[in-house]
Amino acid sequence: MSSDAKHKPKIAVFKFASCDGCQLSLLDAEEHLLAVAGAVDIAYFPEASRRMLKGPYDIGLVEGSVTTHHDAQRIQQARRQCRTLVTIGACATAGGIQALRNWNDVNEFVSYVYSNPDYIQTLKQSTPIAEHVPVDFELRGCPINKYQLVEFIAATLAGRKPNIPTYSVCLECKRRAAICVAVARGLACLGPVTQAGCGAICPAYGRGCYGCFGPMENPNAKALARRFAELGNDREQILRAFRNFNAWSWQFRAATEEREQQ
Amino acid sequence: MPTRSASAAALSVSALAELISTLQARGYQVIGPAVRDGTIVYSPIERLEDLPAGFSMEQEAGACRLVKRNDGAVFGYAAGPRSLKSFFHPAEIKLISAERDNGTFRIVSDAPSPPRTAFIGVRACEIAAVRIQDRVLLEDRYKDTFYETRRAHAFIVAVNCTAPADTCFCASTNTGPRAREGFDIALTEIVDDGRHVFLAEAGSAAGKELLRELPKAEPAAELRKAAEKALQDAAGSMKRRLDTDGLAQLLYDNFDHPHWDDLASRCLCCANCTLVCPTCFCVAVDEASDVDGRSAERWRRWDSCFTQSFSYIHGGSVRHSPKSRYRQWLTHKFASWSDQFGTLGCVGCGRCIAWCPVGIDVTRELAAFRTSPAAVNSQGGSHD
Numbered sequence: 001m002s003s004d005a006k007h008k009p010k011i012a013v014f015k016f017a018s019c020d021g022c023q024l025s026l027l028d029a030e031e032h033l034l035a036v037a038g039a040v041d042i043a044y045f046p047e048a049s050r051r052m053l054k055g056p057y058d059i060g061l062v063e064g065s066v067t068t069h070h071d072a073q074r075i076q077q078a079r080r081q082c083r084t085l086v087t088i089g090a091c092a093t094a095g096g097i098q099a100l101r102n103w104n105d106v107n108e109f110v111s112y113v114y115s116n117p118d119y120i121q122t123l124k125q126s127t128p129i130a131e132h133v134p135v136d137f138e139l140r141g142c143p144i145n146k147y148q149l150v151e152f153i154a155a156t157l158a159g160r161k162p163n164i165p166t167y168s169v170c171l172e173c174k175r176r177a178a179i180c181v182a183v184a185r186g187l188a189c190l191g192p193v194t195q196a197g198c199g200a201i202c203p204a205y206g207r208g209c210y211g212c213f214g215p216m217e218n219p220n221a222k223a224l225a226r227r228f229a230e231l232g233n234d235r236e237q238i239l240r241a242f243r244n245f246n247a248w249s250w251q252f253r254a255a256t257e258e259r260e261q262q
Numbered sequence: 263m264p265t266r267s268a269s270a271a272a273l274s275v276s277a278l279a280e281l282i283s284t285l286q287a288r289g290y291q292v293i294g295p296a297v298r299d300g301t302i303v304y305s306p307i308e309r310l311e312d313l314p315a316g317f318s319m320e321q322e323a324g325a326c327r328l329v330k331r332n333d334g335a336v337f338g339y340a341a342g343p344r345s346l347k348s349f350f351h352p353a354e355i356k357l358i359s360a361e362r363d364n365g366t367f368r369i370v371s372d373a374p375s376p377p378r379t380a381f382i383g384v385r386a387c388e389i390a391a392v393r394i395q396d397r398v399l400l401e402d403r404y405k406d407t408f409y410e411t412r413r414a415h416a417f418i419v420a421v422n423c424t425a426p427a428d429t430c431f432c433a434s435t436n437t438g439p440r441a442r443e444g445f446d447i448a449l450t451e452i453v454d455d456g457r458h459v460f461l462a463e464a465g466s467a468a469g470k471e472l473l474r475e476l477p478k479a480e481p482a483a484e485l486r487k488a489a490e491k492a493l494q495d496a497a498g499s500m501k502r503r504l505d506t507d508g509l510a511q512l513l514y515d516n517f518d519h520p521h522w523d524d525l526a527s528r529c530l531c532c533a534n535c536t537l538v539c540p541t542c543f544c545v546a547v548d549e550a551s552d553v554d555g556r557s558a559e560r561w562r563r564w565d566s567c568f569t570q571s572f573s574y575i576h577g578g579s580v581r582h583s584p585k586s587r588y589r590q591w592l593t594h595k596f597a598s599w600s601d602q603f604g605t606l607g608c609v610g611c612g613r614c615i616a617w618c619p620v621g622i623d624v625t626r627e628l629a630a631f632r633t634s635p636a637a638v639n640s641q642g643g644s645h646d
């Protein structure tokens with residue numbers, strides 16, 4: 001796809017169980033939106049426009065996880081309509097914060113939250129899109145980083161590989177000359193096992209990384225969990241550190257479930 | 263008795279303040295140690311008060327804590343998290359940008375010219391590291407011109423180490439605690455019995471000329487002796503040691519040692535060790551176009567042999583496993599570096615030990631290979 005080809009790539013944005021934050025990141029990419037709008041045809045984006053063109057689409061961006069039977073059917077349709085399917089954000093990529101239900105009984109939650117639980121139909125687990133259909137690319141983050149999104153679109157239009165690194169947050173942390181909070185303050189920082197992309201915002205402001213971008217290319221979560229214990233964190237604190245937006249990613253899951261058994 | 267000629271001199275604390283203002287008056291941006299975010303780190307310095315008088319850092323494997331000293335020493339700490347690499351070989355730099363122009367394209371070279379920089383508080387190990395980077399980036403077939411311009415105009419005020427950290431082992435690598443060359447001025451700080459002075463030596467014509475401008479006294483023989491003793495004590499007090507004898511061969515012979523698996527179970531492949539190391543020079547060059555395809559930029563960023571993309575060639579990454587990546591780092595620093603560049607790739611600064619988030623200590627890991635060397639490799643060792 002070259003930018004001067006006649007055919008403007010059609011983009012669709014699908015929403016599943018999520019907070020809409022990733023779609024907002026797309027809308028927030030203001031300084032690039034005009035260029036994006038000029039280069040692509042935003043054919044289906046219910047959050048932004050009432051215009052809804054039929055598929056097929058060249059690129060489908062999927063926000064959110066699968067939590068209902070209806071979702072599970074809808075993602076199959078979405079996949080069939082998109083040449084390239086990209087998950088955006090921790091929900092779509094790893095199941096999101098709502099995947100914390102996966103270790104508990106969701107019916108119990110439902111009975112606490114809703115006065116008429118009978119109307120609620122939900123699956124036992126919140127699952128990432130890739131557990132249902134093949135995914136071509138993942139944009140990580142909670143929410144995604146708008147520059148990574150724009151980079152993905154620019155690269156796709158130019159027919160080149162997106163420059164989206166899969167190494168740890170620590171590289172971004174050191175490049176911006178932040179002082180390591182794990183070493184200088186003994187904080188539990190998930191940066192070493194988390195994929196770069198946020199620019200190491202939290203360490204730069206004196207906090208440990210929360211792992212929004214999910215597991216990096218070869219996360220050694222077990223070794224980091226051991227270190228958290230050496231730093232004085234108890235089992236509960238360690239589980240909580242790994243169990244947030246990307247709790248259900250298999251790498252973080254394996255590390256926490258092993259610790260739970262100890 | 264004031265003197266205007268000698269290349270060694272005794273400077274008072276106020277003369278140190280004048281050193282800073284004189285450098286500023288000559289158009290240098292002054293970079294020196296300052297307390298920031300719980301450490302002592304190279305930062306822009308405006309005046310004497312910005313320096314970390316009365317502070318030190320306690321450093322251990324995976325830990326660094328700011329502590330107070332009760333003697334008011336200005337340079338009573340050892341290597342901090344940043345080294346001169348951050349300045350001479352920047353973490354991120356735009357190499358070029360390009361713009362589409364009537365069916366062709368135009369290269370826009372808009373790199374800002376680097377400031378003239380003076381560094382205060384540079385340690386012997388760091389100067390040794392700069393010499394190693396010179397060898398890699400300037401003295402081979404191709405020159406790194408970005409490094410060259412930043413390096414060329416630097417003025418270096420070294421400080422000999424009298425307070426090594428527990429992570430330091432420069433006495434073993436023969437790169438400290440005394441700076442022997444590669445500086446314009448070298449200071450040794452003496453704080454005792456109510457005196458606070460710096461023994462200053464010039465190491466270059468520029469250093470000599472600058473010293474001439476400062477109020478100073480002829481150093482008494484006793485001061486020289488005190489400085490000598492402080493440096494000897496520092497060398498003798500180092501807690502960590504590294505036996506460099508036959509080190510390269512030891513690593514080559516132990517390519518398949520089970521200790522690499524042990525390391526792989528602890529290492530996070532986070533790359534911190536390589537990024538804080540003052541000699542590691544590896545970078546990645548990325549190009550990116552914008553959405554409408556009108557302009558593109560080429561950026562260079564610090565990279566590390568701990569990332570998967572680092573060894574990517576057609577078909578995949580050569581070093582797929584954490585084990586192979588840790589082995590690359592340790593073997594490059596302590597073995598193949600010598601074959602390539604004629605020295606060790608390590609100057610004993612201890613940064614990789616302190617700033618490893620899980621506290622992996624190269625001196626201990628290397629010693630482990632010595633205590634239980636495996637059988638000499640058969641040809642064609644594993645590549646996992």
Ligand code: SF4
Binds near residue numbers: 170208
């Ligand atoms: S603060 Fe966290 S992200 Fe930054 S270098 Fe330390 S461990 Fe890595």
Ligand code: SF4
Binds near residue numbers: 538541607609
């Ligand atoms: S290998 Fe470690 S101790 Fe040696 S120079 Fe690099 S950071 Fe310093």
Ligand code: SF4
Binds near residue numbers: 542
């Ligand atoms: S140890 Fe790794 S990062 Fe450092 S110079 Fe060697 S290959 Fe590069």
Ligand code: SF4
Binds near residue numbers: 618621
């Ligand atoms: S040795 Fe330490 S700093 Fe280096 S990659 Fe491994 S965990 Fe990170």
